[in-house]
Amino acid sequence: MTTLAASLDAFGDVPPRVSSWRRFWRVFIGRRVVILGAAIILLLLFVALTANFISPYDPYQQNLRNALQQPSAAHLLGTDALGRDTLSRVIYGSRTSLAVGLIATAIGGLIGMTLGLLAGYFGGLVNTLIMRFTDALMAIPMLILALAIGAALGGGLTNVIISLGIAIIPTYARLMCGQVMAVREEDYVKAGEVIGGSDLRIMVMHVLPNSLSPLIVLATLNLGAAILAEAGLSFLGLGIDPPGAAWGAMVSDGYRYLPTNPVLSFAPGFCVMLVVLAFNLVGDGLRDALDPRLRGTL
């Protein structure tokens, strides 16, 4: 068919193209700040996993004679009111804090997104039920809600994670629902229906991927908030059981000594900031790398 050949010619040659995985990586690591963020996260994970080996002291070993020491060669970040080595506690605290942040965000995010997806996609009664439920949860501040759940479940790491996870559900559900309602009106969703796709297929294949961008950003922001919220719960006695080390708890323990030993609060606080920053950078990179509009241009 000569006409076919001619028309293909008119549409130009097909230039070589990188595979989508390679392109994903190219965009993802193409920006320095994203690499920086990823490096920080990897470093923190490394620290958390090897805490036993790299911490200079036992984080739980009290030594009241050595209490509230300023940073020195022996104790790089000084000691706390019970004479425990701050650096070791920061290192061990990374385990608790990363676990709380990541798992709580994952639980809350997954449940919230699922609820939002269902509410936004089906609308009507489903929407009313789910969204009024999240409205009710939203009326209560996140910390108070976590506190109430924590009070019912009791303290401890697992319960902190569960209560924080539940507390952040409404934010995700609300955002997801709004996104889905907008995406649902797009013609390509109608097209999915026209070609005979089931609701589940349309939801998972078309609606979900196109609604996700702002939720990735929200998740990276929420991570830090969850880590800090753990401090609030710990402060009120519903968080990590003493003598467990967690950054949030350390910040709140240290604040009484702020004028004399600022490093007690600053060191774990700096770590929290570092985590939030790193996840934000990576989240931005992830969002861009997944954005099809940047395909072919990068």
Add this chain to the structure above:
Amino acid sequence: MAHLLEVKNLRTEFKLDSGVVQAVDDVSYYIDEGEIVGLVGESGCGKSVTQLSVLQLIAMPPGRIVGGQALFEGVDLLQFPPESDRVRAVRGGKIGIIFQEPMTSLNPVLTIGQQIRESLMLHLKMDRGTAEARAIELLKQVGIPDAAERSDHYPHQFSGGMRQRVMIAMAMSCSPKLLIADEPTTAVDVTTQAQLLELLKDTVERLHTSLLIVTHNLGVVARYAQRIYVMYAGRIVESGSAKAIFGETAHPYTVGLLKSVPRLDAPTGRQLVPIEGLPPSLINRPPQCAFLPRCSRRVEKCFQEPWPSLRFVGEGHQVSCFVDLKEKPLELSVGPRRAGAPAGEGGVTPETEPGRRRSTGQPRETLLKVQDLHMHFPVTKGLLRRKVADIKAVDGVSFQLERGETLGLVGESGCGKTTTGRCVLRLYEPTAGEIRFEGQAIGHLPKRQVRPYRQKMQLIFQDPYSSLDPRQSAGDIVGEPLKIHHLVKSQGEYRDRVAELFRMVGLNPGLGDRVPHEFSGGQRQRIGIARALACNPSFIVCDEPISALDVSIQAQIINLLEELRYRLNLTYLFIAHDLSVVRHLSDRVAVMYLGRIVEMCDCESLYENPLHPYTRALLSAIPIPDPAVEEKRAQIILLQGEVPSLLTPPTGCPFHPRCPMALQECSEVIPPLREIDEGHQVACIRA
């Protein structure tokens, strides 16, 4: 005599990361006092940027006016900085501008009265009271009813056509010497387009203002412009009087444009000849003629020498082309369309037997039968969502389609044609009425039981930008129906079938791993068509499939649809607002108005003998791209007013408030669709 506005050798560039875009490349034109001039070109050819450059309204940076002059009343505007008082006094004062999108060019938080006053007080230094009175007077002049009251309304309270009238009033507020109308009617319906163009013409004639119409629609300029400039890829490729441009067309691009638009007055057998390929990217363009890759008249010289400058080929008629088309004139309108081998340049060669359709005495098989279809959308109010009214989007529509037939469904926006199409596909469950597909009643089947029919009924969307999932690759989009309906057994078969579908719509299968935004509008529409064809449907609803595309691309898609129809024996319900496109593709046409079919008949009889006054008005509103024909046409039937709201439809015949033939009786009874001639149905008591 000096020209009112004379632009000389204007060059504008945009600096992007990927290179320099020569948006306006050595453009010269002029407008005399009281003249109506047309500037024609497809999107991205630089016609708007040219106008914005003259007024220094382009974003700088990345834009930059590199050279040239814009002499307005003998003074070069480009010598002054963009924000200088001299330029400001001209902008909106001596030169008025109307933009394409009336939705975005009016400030939504100010009343239209305030917005007109602002300009009057700024340029003419009027005080508030005088300006207010003048604003109301202007609104009256552009035909806004109850002008005094309406001037306190906000833009969202006006329809698109009314907003464009407000824009005209605003542009005319300071009695400019020149009015630039940038695609003034692209976003509105044909009847509104006719109203607006007549209004523009009357206004400029009355005030002796010059008018520059920037448009992609050749018909618009044929009816109104005295002189025409044709632009392509940032350059003017042909200029001359309207008669010369249409009568002695000298540039292959202009010829291509004329041959690729469906015309109301052309013989029915006329085959559209698309301009193949895509408009060029303006980034780092080679020095040769930019039309060269798409040109059917190219000669060796074109490849070797840079783009030729304009040369005279007649009195005031200039062209930028080496080839003399007068020596080798092009025959407009080629052989019969329905029979024989069409050009097939959309990628497939249809296997048609001449005269296969209709004339063969085969028994007709009814594929689709729609009976008394109603689709009402509830309007709810208040906290408890009480239903307060119904929007009767489709109000008693009946028609049937035989296998292999194409029914055109025409009407202005909001008449319910899209809703009808979506009801037929069971994307909505109709409020009442029945839909029979292949004899099976599917109108009220539950969603799950409709799914098997989805293989046989498909939809081609209007907007190729929003109808493809931006995150899926083109191959996945086309292949998805195959997976859903388990039409392929292996991965290899899947790949082969997707590649076959790509070829069927004239796309290179190698492009399968790209995402939609990497394709142009026309290519995206091809992907949408390939998706619709994936599961071998017998019936396709085409919902304005070409209205979002460029003129030269439209013909490619029309031809493709036509070829596919013959090759795959498809049945189309072709929805459009454009009667000339429908005429080209359809066997029968149904005209809709406010949720009802007002006239339905054979394609030929509708155009030769339209019986309903609405059909007549629609036909008369379509401009024909040929000034010679336009001159001979009878007076345009201008419809008064606008399509009424579906919430408060008129009593009796829905058309009677706008009908030039309405009687007292028309406001009382709704005329039923009755058969006048064989197969010619009309809903009008005066027909």
